Amino acid sequence: MKTPSSSSYVVFCVMLVLLLGTQVSTAITCNPLELSACAGAITSSTTPTALCCNKLKEQRPCLCQYVKDPNLQKLVNSPNARNVAVTCGSPFPTC
Known part of the structure; x- marks a missing residue:
């Protein structure tokens, strides 16, 4: 019986991580x-x-939903919240 090479194992692990990440x-x-x-x-x-x-x-992906919630709207849609999003490299989505 042929044993898998280490490169095959690495490829398998990478594919598994990609699938689980998705x-x-x-x-x-x-x-x-x-x-x-x-x-x-x-x-x-x-x-x-x-x-x-x-x-x-x-x-x-949930931010637009939060903006529509009257309890969260002022906090999530505030200028500071948008600045935090930009600083984090995740600009606020267009809702």
């Missing part, structure tokens, strides 16, 4: 509490943390 990215759960890591940056204009930027990028 599934994870399509299974986004919109949860505005995920953006709590950005609260300080949004309310006091401080520099957003890496965690904030990661959460913002994860929740980006």
Whole structure:
């Protein structure tokens, strides 16, 4: 029986990661509490943390939904929130 080469193993691992990454990215759960890591940056204009930027990028597909929510609208649609999005390299979507 022939054993797989290490390059075959690497290719398999890369393909697996790509497939799992695709599934994870399509299974986004919109949860505005995920953006709590950005609260300080949004309310006091401080520099957003890496965690904030990661959460913002994860929740980006949900931002238009948050803007339509009267309870979240003022916070999510504020100039500071938009500045945080730009600083994180994830500009606010056009809703």
